[in-house]
Amino acid sequence: MFKKILIANRGDVALRIHRACREMGIKTVAVHSTADEDAMHVRLADESVCIGPPPARDSYLNIPAILSAAAITHADAIHPGVGFLSENAAFAEIVEAHGITFIGPSPAHIQSMGDKITAKRTMIELGIPCVPGSEGPVEGVAAAREEADRIGYPVLIKAAAGGGGRGMKVAETAENLEEAYTMARRESAAAFGNDAVYMERYLGRPRHIEIQIAADSHGNVIHLGERDCSIQRRHQKVIEEAPSPALTQAEREAIGARAVAAVQQMGYRSLGTLEFLYENGEFFFIEMNTRLQVEHPITEAITGIDLVRLQIEIAAGRALGIEQKDVTFNGHAIECRITAEDPRTFQPRPGKIDDYHQPGGLGVRVDSALYAGYSVPPHYDSLVAKLVVHGTTREECLMRVERALGEYVIGGIPTTIPLHAALIQAPAFRSGDYHIRWLETEFLTS
Ligand code: MV4
DSSP states (O other), X not given: OOSEEEEOOOHHHHHHHHHHHHHTTXXXXXXXXXXXTTOHHHHHSSEEEEEESSSGGGTTTOHHXXXXXXXXXXXXXXXXXXXXXXXXXXXXXXXXXXXXEESSSOHHHHHHHHSHHHHHHHHHHTTOOBOSBOSSOOOSHHHHHHHHHHHOSSEEEEETXXXXXXXXXXXXXXXXXXXXXXXXXXXXXXXXSOOOEXXXXXXXXXXXXXXXXXXXXXXXXXXXXXXXXXXXXXXXXXXXXXXXXXXXXXXXXXXXXXXXHHHHHHTOOEEEEEEEEEETTEEEEEEEEOSOXXXXXXHHHHHOOOHHHHHHHHHTTOOOOOOGGGOOOOSEEEEEEEESBOTTTXXXXXXXXXXXXXXXXXXXXXXXXXXXXXXXXXXXXXXXXXXXXXXXXXXXXXXXXXXXXXXXXXXXXXXXXXXXXXXXXXXXXXXXXXXXXXXXXXXXXX
16 A cells, blocks of 8 residues: 555645545645645645645646655655546656556546547447437538538537537537537637537437446446536536436446446546436436546445545555445435635635634535635635535435535635525425526526
């Protein structure tokens, strides 16, 4: 097992990884920007190294600085956390080239799943259902027209290097195809330095359901059920729940088994998530995430499995130690992503926390790096806390979320706690009858 892990991240995720390391008897190294000198992740770690000025590109994305920090502290592994360098294949490769273990999949798997066209092709070959669309990149307006006629309108033009919805355009009819195609290419080039695009049938009101998998380096693969991440705004998830209120046990087992078979055939190692759109009882693969995810705690809540510990053990070459039949799903979990934003306009509102009290009690977990007196810096993601609630039933979980939100005090800055409190009361959320466009087109407009 590793003796010392450098955590190349900040905030609640850095704390989450530190906690797993501490329980495993592994020393931790925090890295931080000059804006994060007083951050909780720096306080808790065994050692810390300043890696640069506040902008992420100069610090948390600064590969030479992070490698130097690992070298001078003699870290034997690097955990990239989520975001930042977590899906950067070049970083994973450089880390390994320095004789340090990258806690994640192989650079080749990060690379191939990062290209959405390659990812989709791979999944089709492995028998995973995908959204009907172009077989590869679509080059030129004439080719786009042919594809659209074959697929049927409305169609969606997507960036091969995409993710997060950038470079994605809908063409409702043949009339706006050319504009959508041209815009998608232009946006992709600007955002990713790669203007390759592909096309799919546009699904209007699907749910976003993702399957968590874990694969070791000995060929063992399990799935840990699904998370429903349909409650989102501008491609930022707001609330996630597990299990999905839309799935039956039979559907869960069927899609889980398919995901496991595909991942096994890919020779994939580490945690991973297969993202699907789900509409009218059908699953359509869209992307695979090759990292730990923000919403992993809801899976931990219903399975009782420490995913970060498992990820570290896998990276150290250990076998999973559990089989699919050992994975049991208990009750229901909901995560509220609390951000330092105006709950009505969603404008970021960083600043000083002058009062802090977090909820507790049965079934309540808070992953947050906040403390009274801390100043939320303006340079990074506005997520400040994940409220993760577990109950024996969805009903109990909903009541408990309401109770926990009521106890939560974050003073000095506005947060999205009031938004979550209102969302939890919404009839469509309570009934579980929602889809990826519900929050923006129905809830936030009323
Ligand atoms: C789609 C889609 C509808 N039809 N693909 C958004 C970002 C990228 N991850 C894929 N996305 C979508 N792909 C087809 N063929 C709708 C979305 C989408 C979405 C997907 C998941 C979660 C939230 C979303 C919000 C808007 C659009």
